[in-house]
Amino acid sequence: MADVLEVTEAGLYCPAGDFWIDPWRPVPRAVITHAHADHARSGCGRYLCAAPGKLVMRSRLGSTSPIDTLRHGERTTFNGVTVSLHPAGHVLGSAQVRVEHRGQVWVVSGDYKTALDPTCTPFEPVTCDVFVTESTFGLPIYRWPAPDTIATEINAWWRANQAQGKTSVLLAYALGKAQRLAAMVDPSIGPIYGHGAVMKLVRAYRDSGVRLPSIDPVPPRAKRVGQGRALVITPASAAASGWLRAFGEVSIAQASGWMTVRGIRRRRGFEQGFVLSDHADFPGLVSAVEATGARRVLVTHGSSETFARFLRGRGLDATILHTRFAGEQADHDGGPEEEPESGARADDPAGGGGAEAEAP
Amino acid sequence: MKAFTALYWRLDRTTRTSEKEAVLVDYFRAVPPADGAIAVHLLSGGRQSRAVPLALLRGWAAEAAGIPDWLIDECYAQVGDLAETLALVLPDTVAAIGADSATNLGLASCVRDSVDRLRQQPDTIGKRRIIEGVWNTLAPTERIVWHKLLTGGLRVGVSRTLVARALAEVAGVDTATMLERLVAAKLDSADDYLHLLHPDVAAGSRRPYPFFLASAIEHPADTLGPPGDWQVDWKWDGMRAQVVRRGGEVALWTRGEELVGERFPEIVDAAAELPDGTVLDGELLVVQGGRQQGFTTLSRRMNRTCPTRRQIAELPCAFLAYDLLESDGVDRRQEPLATRRRRLDRLAAAAGWPTFEPRAADDPLPSSAPTVARLLLSPQLPAPDWQAVSDARAEARKRGVEGVMIKRRDGAYGTGRTRGEWWKWKVDPLEIDAVLLAAVAGHGRRAGLHTDYTFGVWDGGRLVKIANAYAGLTDVELTEIDRIIRATTTEKKGAWRGVTPTLVMQLAFEGVAESTRHGSGVAVRFPRIARWRKEKSPADAGTLADLRALIEPARLLPASPSPRPAPRGSAGQQKMLWEEEG
Numbered sequence: 055m056a057d058v059l060e061v062t063e064a065g066l067y068c069p070a071g072d073f074w075i076d077p078w079r080p081v082p083r084a085v086i087t088h089a090h091a092d093h094a095r096s097g098c099g100r101y102l103c104a105a106p107g108k109l110v111m112r113s114r115l116g117s118t119s120p121i122d123t124l125r126h127g128e129r130t131t132f133n134g135v136t137v138s139l140h141p142a143g144h145v146l147g148s149a150q151v152r153v154e155h156r157g158q159v160w161v162v163s164g165d166y167k168t169a170l171d172p173t174c175t176p177f178e179p180v181t182c183d184v185f186v187t188e189s190t191f192g193l194p195i196y197r198w199p200a201p202d203t204i205a206t207e208i209n210a211w212w213r214a215n216q217a218q219g220k221t222s223v224l225l226a227y228a229l230g231k232a233q234r235l236a237a238m239v240d241p242s243i244g245p246i247y248g249h250g251a252v253m254k255l256v257r258a259y260r261d262s263g264v265r266l267p268s269i270d271p272v273p274p275r276a277k278r279v280g281q282g283r284a285l286v287i288t289p290a291s292a293a294a295s296g297w298l299r300a301f302g303e304v305s306i307a308q309a310s311g312w313m314t315v316r317g318i319r320r321r322r323g324f325e326q327g328f329v330l331s332d333h334a335d336f337p338g339l340v341s342a343v344e345a346t347g348a349r350r351v352l353v354t355h356g357s358s359e360t361f362a363r364f365l366r367g368r369g370l371d372a373t374i375l376h377t378r379f380a381g382e383q384a385d386h387d388g389g390p391e392e393e394p395e396s397g398a399r400a401d402d403p404a405g406g407g408g409a410e411a412e413a414p
Numbered sequence: 415m416k417a418f419t420a421l422y423w424r425l426d427r428t429t430r431t432s433e434k435e436a437v438l439v440d441y442f443r444a445v446p447p448a449d450g451a452i453a454v455h456l457l458s459g460g461r462q463s464r465a466v467p468l469a470l471l472r473g474w475a476a477e478a479a480g481i482p483d484w485l486i487d488e489c490y491a492q493v494g495d496l497a498e499t500l501a502l503v504l505p506d507t508v509a510a511i512g513a514d515s516a517t518n519l520g521l522a523s524c525v526r527d528s529v530d531r532l533r534q535q536p537d538t539i540g541k542r543r544i545i546e547g548v549w550n551t552l553a554p555t556e557r558i559v560w561h562k563l564l565t566g567g568l569r570v571g572v573s574r575t576l577v578a579r580a581l582a583e584v585a586g587v588d589t590a591t592m593l594e595r596l597v598a599a600k601l602d603s604a605d606d607y608l609h610l611l612h613p614d615v616a617a618g619s620r621r622p623y624p625f626f627l628a629s630a631i632e633h634p635a636d637t638l639g640p641p642g643d644w645q646v647d648w649k650w651d652g653m654r655a656q657v658v659r660r661g662g663e664v665a666l667w668t669r670g671e672e673l674v675g676e677r678f679p680e681i682v683d684a685a686a687e688l689p690d691g692t693v694l695d696g697e698l699l700v701v702q703g704g705r706q707q708g709f710t711t712l713s714r715r716m717n718r719t720c721p722t723r724r725q726i727a728e729l730p731c732a733f734l735a736y737d738l739l740e741s742d743g744v745d746r747r748q749e750p751l752a753t754r755r756r757r758l759d760r761l762a763a764a765a766g767w768p769t770f771e772p773r774a775a776d777d778p779l780p781s782s783a784p785t786v787a788r789l790l791l792s793p794q795l796p797a798p799d800w801q802a803v804s805d806a807r808a809e810a811r812k813r814g815v816e817g818v819m820i821k822r823r824d825g826a827y828g829t830g831r832t833r834g835e836w837w838k839w840k841v842d843p844l845e846i847d848a849v850l851l852a853a854v855a856g857h858g859r860r861a862g863l864h865t866d867y868t869f870g871v872w873d874g875g876r877l878v879k880i881a882n883a884y885a886g887l888t889d890v891e892l893t894e895i896d897r898i899i900r901a902t903t904t905e906k907k908g909a910w911r912g913v914t915p916t917l918v919m920q921l922a923f924e925g926v927a928e929s930t931r932h933g934s935g936v937a938v939r940f941p942r943i944a945r946w947r948k949e950k951s952p953a954d955a956g957t958l959a960d961l962r963a964l965i966e967p968a969r970l971l972p973a974s975p976s977p978r979p980a981p982r983g984s985a986g987q988q989k990m991l992w993e994e995e996g
Binding site: 323 | 426492502857859860863
């Protein structure tokens, strides 16, 4: 039987339904898992995404192309192919795409996490024959502490910085991680400020009905903003640009799954790293794969080779699916925030968009 | 364990020296003395013993975690630290932390009761049971430290001087005093710790003085003024050491502040003839048939803790003195160098030590019989002008020395590295353009990046491996090269990758010698990366013939029946590990 989905020049394509999922080139019809730049690109004819993510999509795409939506679980058809969108728990509006054709069910999970996140609908396993999974953290060293534990750590760090008159700066992706952090911390500790890129999405989140604490933009040309008491949430690129000068003395920390590894944290020069990711950790990946009941698993961006081999060891038909998704990156300011170079798969925490040669 | 683990991570979290010092002071003030003794020992780079081989630990951890061995290798390639890798993959079973949990044990009890007990436990299954028991009581951050203690691999990013500074603050003495105490301190018990921190303790009788170190210089003539103000010595290619003759005993200390007398009995015997209350500063070298050998040869002797008579005869060692720090039991370090040197010369004359000249291989030895003396005097070089010094340096490679030392005649013998007093002017390195053939993922802050490279040069139509090198590039370059390595990988095995040759680097190194241990037939000494030749393609790289042309005329390298391979890196790197040359 022919595959329901295949990788083409423009991206993951469904020939029977004539649509693409997260295409990396402009196509007439794109089904989008979530609004990060390596999954949602502008220039397509028509978009389909999950209803909760519409405003976020609109703010990211910056185009006038029509965006259709489906409620979670609601079905639609393209040329007799049934498509529905199911929560992926990655960021607001993130979805797994379920595609059914002639009795065969494929699920493309996009990016997902199994940990709890107050800003988006939790991941729901969907039974399928073929499961397409990411593998950003597909090594057993990656096991996330409970988000509550991390929230406590961040609050303690914020308080300790305040005691020294230092502003606390959290580096995080502008879409998803930034809002999640804002919702996690204890806003009674002090004022929270967001970088412009963060604020744009804070508005989209609020307009979509997500409750977030009060977050202020940084007034232009201000000095000693927050008087050393504030928490600032910003993408890493802005932190490098000198934008932080408005805050006086700062303590910088990154919130990322990569902070698990001491060497990676030290290389980035952070005194403090918080282990918090919007991707599934290793046990999360394994349980997600198992919950689908799929016999065949296609592994994309991340430790794809390793994770596929691990799954084969557990009796699954697991192979690598070469895509151009970037996932969360350790040594790169951009990650999903910025357009990865063409051809980049970035299946490593360090390379930041490094293309790996196909195995000979 | 809890307090020490917390210290480990607090030190790890900051890159600021002042903050590290404050963290250390806090710890040293609060720590129970028995734990303090062991902590100081560990923090100041003291010898650690291995209770369990890492390979065993790795197997048990893999089983406990239900992970295949190959997956541990993949994880290790990303983490770059096996103790950490194992800590991260082990299942979370920190259930009830009972009173006997390792978390609640003091550092001393933990090291003594669990590490030492493990070491003495002959039975592998018994060892395993103890370890699995402890795993269950530790959080991942604690496990990392415990694994490092178990395997004798604990390294903390603090210098000995920094530890001494913190201890000095706690004790209320000056740092130099604390450094001296640290060198001689026995760090086993609570009493040792209290002794170390005592505001006023008479110093131990066999302690050496902290070594005074030189800084590198580029153009002495432009910066140092009249040459008459300076004493010029050869920079020997051996190991810096002090001979301490006090209280009827002899101690031989290396620059790494290791006691090595047992390894060099011929030198200890000779030094027993010194007047009591004498401390000499100088260099350990293999000296045979009137010629000295390089560091690589000396390291073969360093590796033998108790050499046999035959081994001593094969590679006899000598101590070349170039400074005198104590005579008649009086500390002479505040005297000007010129005065100290006059004292040294008088001592040498009275004892009849020969002055030892480094000679080129083609320079015949003087007719007098080759010296068998084991205490030798390092000569001063005549330096009427800077040109003469420059000429001497130009001959250094031929003579088997590393360059020249330039020391201020009216300067005292300081502590640490004080710029402006002692300079080392080393020979320019040799260089060749080589092609990157393979890479291994790095460790520590290079974890997950492919930063340890294998290089080759052309031999006919193929590239032959000549060196491994990993020093010399910036972080930005390393990241860029990592990307290229991933994109050009042809073969992968754990952390190792073979690549299609595309990258050319200029390698710098200290020498080339014939070698039967290397496939290429040559060994380069202390190779490191001088720069990335982006403009060159592999076809432009050097050849094996180019390299062979740099081989020095044989310097009488005695054959060794079973040369022990260096643990890691070249002899030059090893030398830096042992003594951080000065």
